[in-house]
Amino acid sequence: EADIYQTPRYLVIGTGKKITLECSQTMGHDKMYWYQQDPGMELHLIHYSYGVNSTEKGDLSSESTVSRIRTEHFPLTLESARPSHTSQYLCASSDGDATGYTFGSGTRLTVV
């Protein structure tokens, strides 16, 4: 079944640690996105990619980085986690313009 997967679902980690949030999709979509979602607030685009070796920053400035070495894989990395990075991170993919997204289940990150 075509889908989009995020791991881990929950992560509690200490300040200064390096973390990678995984996102994979089996739909063959070229376009992938990372959104940050704080409780009670809208989703903010932090990164997007239109294909292999293509990555761009979104609207919300983020200290995270992304890579796109394979079409199906779009991981997000924080080199040194801080409490201000505590949030939910949602990965999504799209098969074209104005078609809407397919979202993963999200990763809830807590940095202590």
Added chain:
Amino acid sequence: AQSVTQPDIHITVSEGASLELRCNYSYGATPYLFWYVQSPGQGLQLLLKYFSGDTLVQGIKGFEAEFKRSQSSFNLRKPSVHWSDAAEYFCAVARSYNTDKLIFGTGTRLQVFP
């Protein structure tokens, strides 16, 4: 700049009652509009979308939405709410340029009482 406004932060309804969630957008031309639902601890699931044509759009789980250009609105409705509909609902609009990217509202939390 484009924006989406969901005026109701939190709505409470009784099971079996009708539901209407409000969404207003700012955009000059005909927008591409979406409604998503997010259950606790989950990602977002697409309920329905509007691109053009019939202004009343049918979606999954018994939801529908009506596009009203004169009011810049795209309200979500359901005739009879089930307890499983309790969730967060997000309205979104595709950007005028780079229409692959969506702008989301702040969401409306729906609580359903038995």
